[in-house]
Amino acid sequence: MSHYVPSRDLIARVAAGETAATARLITRAEKGLPEARDALAEIYKRAGRAHVVGITGVPGSGKSTLVAVLAGKLRTRGVKVAIVAIDPSSPYSGGAILGDRVRMTELATDPGVYIRSMATHGVVGGMARAALDVVDILDVAGFPIVILETVGVGQDEVDIARASHTTIVVSAPGLGDYIQAIKAGILEIADIHVVSKCDRSDANFTLRDLKASLMPSPASGPSPWIPPIIGTSAVKHEGFDELIEAIDRHRAVAFDPDAGNDRRRHIAGFRLLKTAENLLLDRFAASVDNRAAPLIALLARREADPYSLATELLEPTNAEDKSR
Amino acid sequence: MSHYVPSRDLIARVAAGETAATARLITRAEKGLPEARDALAEIYKRAGRAHVVGITGVPGSGKSTLVAVLAGKLRTRGVKVAIVAIDPSSPYSGGAILGDRVRMTELATDPGVYIRSMATHGVVGGMARAALDVVDILDVAGFPIVILETVGVGQDEVDIARASHTTIVVSAPGLGDYIQAIKAGILEIADIHVVSKCDRSDANFTLRDLKASLMPSPASGPSPWIPPIIGTSAVKHEGFDELIEAIDRHRAVAFDPDAGNDRRRHIAGFRLLKTAENLLLDRFAASVDNRAAPLIALLARREADPYSLATELLEPTNAEDKSR
Numbered sequence: 001m002s003h004y005v006p007s008r009d010l011i012a013r014v015a016a017g018e019t020a021a022t023a024r025l026i027t028r029a030e031k032g033l034p035e036a037r038d039a040l041a042e043i044y045k046r047a048g049r050a051h052v053v054g055i056t057g058v059p060g061s062g063k064s065t066l067v068a069v070l071a072g073k074l075r076t077r078g079v080k081v082a083i084v085a086i087d088p089s090s091p092y093s094g095g096a097i098l099g100d101r102v103r104m105t106e107l108a109t110d111p112g113v114y115i116r117s118m119a120t121h122g123v124v125g126g127m128a129r130a131a132l133d134v135v136d137i138l139d140v141a142g143f144p145i146v147i148l149e150t151v152g153v154g155q156d157e158v159d160i161a162r163a164s165h166t167t168i169v170v171s172a173p174g175l176g177d178y179i180q181a182i183k184a185g186i187l188e189i190a191d192i193h194v195v196s197k198c199d200r201s202d203a204n205f206t207l208r209d210l211k212a213s214l215m216p217s218p219a220s221g222p223s224p225w226i227p228p229i230i231g232t233s234a235v236k237h238e239g240f241d242e243l244i245e246a247i248d249r250h251r252a253v254a255f256d257p258d259a260g261n262d263r264r265r266h267i268a269g270f271r272l273l274k275t276a277e278n279l280l281l282d283r284f285a286a287s288v289d290n291r292a293a294p295l296i297a298l299l300a301r302r303e304a305d306p307y308s309l310a311t312e313l314l315e316p317t318n319a320e321d322k323s324r
Numbered sequence: 325m326s327h328y329v330p331s332r333d334l335i336a337r338v339a340a341g342e343t344a345a346t347a348r349l350i351t352r353a354e355k356g357l358p359e360a361r362d363a364l365a366e367i368y369k370r371a372g373r374a375h376v377v378g379i380t381g382v383p384g385s386g387k388s389t390l391v392a393v394l395a396g397k398l399r400t401r402g403v404k405v406a407i408v409a410i411d412p413s414s415p416y417s418g419g420a421i422l423g424d425r426v427r428m429t430e431l432a433t434d435p436g437v438y439i440r441s442m443a444t445h446g447v448v449g450g451m452a453r454a455a456l457d458v459v460d461i462l463d464v465a466g467f468p469i470v471i472l473e474t475v476g477v478g479q480d481e482v483d484i485a486r487a488s489h490t491t492i493v494v495s496a497p498g499l500g501d502y503i504q505a506i507k508a509g510i511l512e513i514a515d516i517h518v519v520s521k522c523d524r525s526d527a528n529f530t531l532r533d534l535k536a537s538l539m540p541s542p543a544s545g546p547s548p549w550i551p552p553i554i555g556t557s558a559v560k561h562e563g564f565d566e567l568i569e570a571i572d573r574h575r576a577v578a579f580d581p582d583a584g585n586d587r588r589r590h591i592a593g594f595r596l597l598k599t600a601e602n603l604l605l606d607r608f609a610a611s612v613d614n615r616a617a618p619l620i621a622l623l624a625r626r627e628a629d630p631y632s633l634a635t636e637l638l639e640p641t642n643a644e645d646k647s648r
Contacts, residue, residue: 041629041632044630045626045627045628045629047626048626058383060383060384127479129630132630265620265621267624269620271630272619272620272623272630272633272634273612275634276634279634279635279638284604292593292596295596296596297592300589302368303369304369305366306368306456306595306596306599307364307599308365309599310596310599310603311603313596313600314603314604
């Protein structure tokens with residue numbers, strides 16, 4: 001099908017679970033095509049059934065391996081899984097998977113699994129906007145679980161992991177992750193903590209440190225949910241039943257009409273803010289005309305400062321009329 | 325000095341090389357304090373002498389160790405060095421340095437070295453804006469070289485590394501970095517390539533792969549600069565004389581009135597754009613009032629889509645007047 005199918009006409013095919021149509025609409029969402037806007041609005045209104053599970057951790061924490069084994073375990077239970085990876089060091093590439101790990105190859109050829117790796121570069125209109133549109137498309141395509149994997153470095157990536165129903169933060173022994181994660185501010189966003197690589201002898205230290213750091217603070221109010229700490233081993237396939245059980249339990253909280261309300265409002269608020277910010281920046285980019293060049297020249301010669309020139313650049317185009 | 329010194333009054337002290345005043349103004353720049361705006365404008369106009377060297381690479385590439393050894397080598401030549409690290413996995417913390425490596429402890433107690441670790445969270449008004457303000461302050465404080473270390477993950481971090489006079493991209497053997505770096509799009513921004521950990525036997529493969537991938541493309545025009553590839557070993561202290569020589573050679577190109585013109589314009593353009601974007605987003609954040617809450621509620625119930633509601637949120641506050 002080489003002719004251009006309007007995005008509106010792809011919706012029914014996505015809803016019918018057609019992989020090619022789903023992939024097409026996802027590509028348009030990533031590119032931020034104006035033509036796809038109405039279709040994505042319709043997708044948003046239809047979505048809301050999938051359980052969105054954000055998984056994050058510092059590089060080297062074993063996130064991608066954890067995701068692969070978790071997806072495999074869900075498949076043996078007959079659950080379809082979609083994976084959206086936003087991580088330049090992720091072993092996925094496009095629809096294919098780099099590397100030769102058997103379990104990943106199995107996943108790649110399983111029609112009950114959809115894997116999408118999003119580049120962090122070249123996504124138009126903001127990564128958060130694009131990632132959450134992609135999640136909605138997969139939701140409408142009928143995946144009951146959508147895993148959103150991000151590297152826990154950088155504000156955007158952490159915010160995206162937090163804009164899920166259930167956020168899993170992965171720590172690993174031997175990385176100094178404990179300190180790294182605290183510094184990156186990601187431990188506090190966890191609904192579920194995973195310590196990966198628990199076949200290693202030093203994993204006990206990581207588990208102990210994590211437990212010590214998560215002592216409930218007396219300042220925090222009553223909560224219906226206490227984040228569990230789960231040790232996993234991808235090598236020994238241990239801890240995954242416990243992890244799936246925790247994910248299911250948290251799903252019940254997140255989808256509860258009352259208990260999940262704050263979280264849904266947080267997600268919607270983040271989405272509205274990011275969409276508005278992207279729209280604002282798009283309009284600004286479209287409005288920057290030949291007025292910028294002389295300002296850049298002034299700035300390069302350090303004859304004026306960035307703040308003053310930026311203020312000038314943001315003036316309405318007819319600013320010179322006022323000074324007459 | 326516990327009383328509040330106006331930022332304007334700190335400028336002369338910064339210019340005199342007073343460390344306490346420099347640290348104070350840097351903290352205010354990070355916080356994006358409006359009170360510091362005029363002082364930072366003045367700092368910008370006074371700056372422009374320091375050679376800003378951006379160093380980036382994927383996590384685990386050995387960036388921080390490279391920076392530490394490089395700074396030590398520059399110190400033995402009598403050159404003062406400032407280091408600004410934007411990396412949650414960086415071994416620096418505040419003014420202090422985590423970890424117990426001797427060379428880092430030496431650096432931390434050397435008055436000819438200033439180290440500042442910037443959190444990627446909680447920086448107000450954008451990381452790029454803040455980082456480049458900090459670089460200017462250190463420039464005015466008299467550091468002839470300011471090293472700007474960022475992790476090569478995420479668009480912001482890569483853009484910041486590129487907004488320097490000289491960008492060094494660090495690769496390391498055994499990480500699959502080669503593929504990672506290409507995927508992250510950071511190899512192409514290098515003025516100088518470093519392959520770290522060249523004491524390892526597999527470093528030859530990394531060097532070879534890198535050379536093969538950097539074959540000059542026939543499409544590219546004539547350039548006064550061909551990025552060299554330098555192997556270093558922090559353990560054996562090898563390759564650093566060659567690296568310093570390459571940095572010096574590139575400095576001559578970057579500061580050349582003609583050859584460096586495009587680069588200076590790129591840096592100024594990036595700075596103007598980022599400052600304008602931050603200003604725009606600040607204004608938007610200040611304008612979001614109680615109109616947002618009902619829109620978020622609609623969105624959480626999926627009764628309307630993000631794009632339509634964001635468009636509505638961006639309408640001027642008196643939008644309802646029009647509909648009368």
